[in-house]
Amino acid sequence: MTRPPTTAQRRVIDAADPVTGRLRGTEAQLVALVKRGLAFRHPRPPHDHFLTPAGHRIREAVPEVPAEPAPSAGGFTARVGGEEPQETPASGPARLREVHSAWQGLLELRRMTNPGGATDRPCGWERTHLVRAAALALEAAGHRPAGPDGDGYRVRATPQPEAVAVYGPDEETLRVCGDTLERAGWQAGAYTEPRTRMRYLLASPRRV
Template sequence: MTRPPTAAQRRVIDGADPVTGRLRGTPAQLAALVKHGLAFRHPRPPHDHFLTPAGHRIREAVPEAPEPPTPPASSVFTARVGGEEEPPGHSPARVREVHSAWQGLLELRRMTNPDGATDRPCGWERAHLVQAAALALEAAGHRPAGPDEDGYRVRATPQPEAVAVRESDPEALRGCAATLEAAGWQAGEYTEPRTRARYLLASPRRTR
């Protein structure tokens, strides 16, 4: 991409599904994004268009100049990693949002994994480890920690393709491990040398 996207192209990029990266636009707009390496056309029907990693970076970057109005941040789904200062409540609307995001992620797996597998994490999840693991946990009904509440907390680690999951309740921690394994992750339980607290180290599984 030798020049920034036009305002119209940026609107298409900004309107991409926050989880799957699926795009909606005119054939000319989508073709232009493909030409510049910001999108790709899936080879299998219905031949939808999706953001490439470069397109995701454009979407997530802060614009250098004023852009047309976009939906407020509160309307963009974000998985709860635990410990948020003002976590959203467990409302029916939140439950629907989480369910929709999880179904979208399964569809992204089907569309982007070479064998169409939905039981194994895809490239997007490997690039967004903390969000992906948190979504799997929240979609399965686990409770994320609040500022002063017990619950799971998902955090990045220095290890490549691995996140740490902490839960004060040992039984709940084992439940998190079972959920992640069912969602296509490998999860092992470890002990912090200094605090002796138990935690999970989880990474996306590459093969069945």
């Protein structure tokens, strides 16, 4: 039977980036995780270390406080739209770099965990973090999340399994957000809420 990670190794695993699985720790800790099959060293510079699927399973086995759509402490969180001003990440070049890095890390996670290394459809992590995953796809594509004025997209959870709702100020916003999600491996269709007559997208991760 495989020995569980040590307390120090577990702290490194638990502190991994929630989207990309990027690890931070001493060289000895990272090497030990690689030897145990819980991490891998990226072949391209800067040769960062990331969790393997086995490492992600260990990390996800710990019950977490629900973090959708609230930002997670200490880690990257895609903007879902409509955040309170104190919860809104700073914009500008630094934010763009963070979003790009998170999206590239998510594609790498797809490659590692999807059958056949497919990167054209969502992976297991996305299916358990639907709001954050859809929001990352939209923000990475350059769409603007809703601010205090309400202009922009808003991603929200729904009672339906494996489905999120995307709201926008107009049909054009919904159309372009739908196109982006389709390219990112989601299925999206436009619907009208019966009571409010508000238009929205219902989006689900594509399986094949």
